[in-house]
Amino acid sequence: MSKVIDYYLTLISPWAYLGSQRFAEIAKRHGAEVRVKPVNFGEIFPRTGGLPLAKRAPERQAYRLVELKRWSEYLDIPIHLQPKHFPAPEALAARMVIAAGESGGKPLELAQAVGKAVWEEERDIGDAATCEAIAAETGHDGAALRAKAEEAASEARHATLTEEALARGVFGAPSYVYKDEIFWGQDRLDFLDRALAKG
Known part of the structure; x- marks a missing residue:
């Protein structure tokens, strides 16, 4: 694909959760490839x-x-403003998303599901069994993905992506980077849409 978006996020960001479906729809409409990059x-x-x-x-x-609350009502996306398990340790979930992307899985769908688990379903993504279950619900082999995520290489990849984000000027989540231009926040998705329309 000629259009590539690097998607830098923390999986526990409510803003990434609120924007995730619109972002996926925008990328699909423009035929853009999304490279999901969870960072620390x-x-x-x-x-x-x-x-x-x-x-x-x-x-x-x-x-x-x-x-x-405003954005939840405006987008008609349910959210618990103060969910039971927030903030939750997200390192394992993040590395599972990275592993999904590197093994032919569905990293964007998994990232969306993790966000929904935190903000809508109030599940504890700091729990390994919960992470496995979420992965399975998105069509992955949860146990295999967890095992890959726990490898030293996945930890190193997470750190590398974090440094990459910093080198590119990323400072907040979610950040969508297209042609080296940063669009920070789900409230900038209209600008990303316009940039993709220009080619």
């Missing part, structure tokens, strides 16, 4: 001036909930 924002934030949610000012935390 625990590394990215301190190096780009960002703060993890718990360290943000109370006013910012409160407004985030307002915006999540």
Whole structure:
């Protein structure tokens, strides 16, 4: 495919969850290839001036909930504003998505399912059995994908993607990179759509 989008995200981002289906539809409509690249924002934030949610000012935390509710209602996508298992350790789930992409699986579908598991279904993606189940629900061999994700090579790949994101100027999630132009946030999907339309 001539159109390629690099999709940098953290799987527990509510914004990635809210934008995931629209993003998939936009990419499909334009015949674009999506390279799903989960990265570690625990590394990215301190190096780009960002703060993890718990360290943000109370006013910012409160407004985030307002915006999540607005977008959920606007897009008609269900969301628990404060899900039971958030934040959850996502390293295993992220590496399973990476493994899916490198083994001919469906990384975008798996990433979407993980987001839905956190924000709609309130499942604990920090639990390995839950990750396996989510993978199976998207047509993967959950146990095999987990085993591959637990290999040192998958951990190294996760770290490499994080450094790649930093080198390309990524600082927030989700970030969609097309022709080296960053579109940060699901609220910029209309701009990505226009860029893809131009070719």
